[in-house]
Amino acid sequence: MLRQKYLDSDVGITGANFLIAETGTSVIVTNEGNGDLTQTLPKVHIVIASLEKVVPTLDDASAILRVLARSATGQEFSAYTTFSSGPRRAEDPDGPEQYHVV
Numbered sequence: 001m002l003r004q005k006y007l008d009s010d011v012g013i014t015g016a017n018f019l020i021a022e023t024g025t026s027v028i029v030t031n032e033g034n035g036d037l038t039q040t041l042p043k044v045h046i047v048i049a050s051l052e053k054v055v056p057t058l059d060d061a062s063a064i065l066r067v068l069a070r071s072a073t074g075q076e077f078s079a080y081t082t083f084s085s086g087p088r089r090a091e092d093p094d095g096p097e098q099y100h101v102v
């Protein structure tokens with residue numbers, strides 16, 4: 001039932017645990033698949049995040065990801081860590097047609 005809502009949506013709006021400055025990538029970390037559905041199924045993905053979420057490099061984001069799950073839930077790593085770096089390319093099987101970061 002809920003999956004159909006994602007399939008029917010034109011716009012998916014997410015936050016971001018991190019924004020990686022060197023690549024323009026947004027990162028969300030969840031323990032459920034709804035974040036992935038929100039990012040990949042609608043035609044437009046809008047990311048809303050504040051300035052303190054910006055990290056300089058992918059290495060910086062990786063270091064923080066290693067301690068994020070351990071400090072929050074005691075897990076080695078969260079079940080879903082999704083990196084989004086823009087709209088779907090012609091050869092991509094899925095993903096949004098538009099990607100915006102606010």
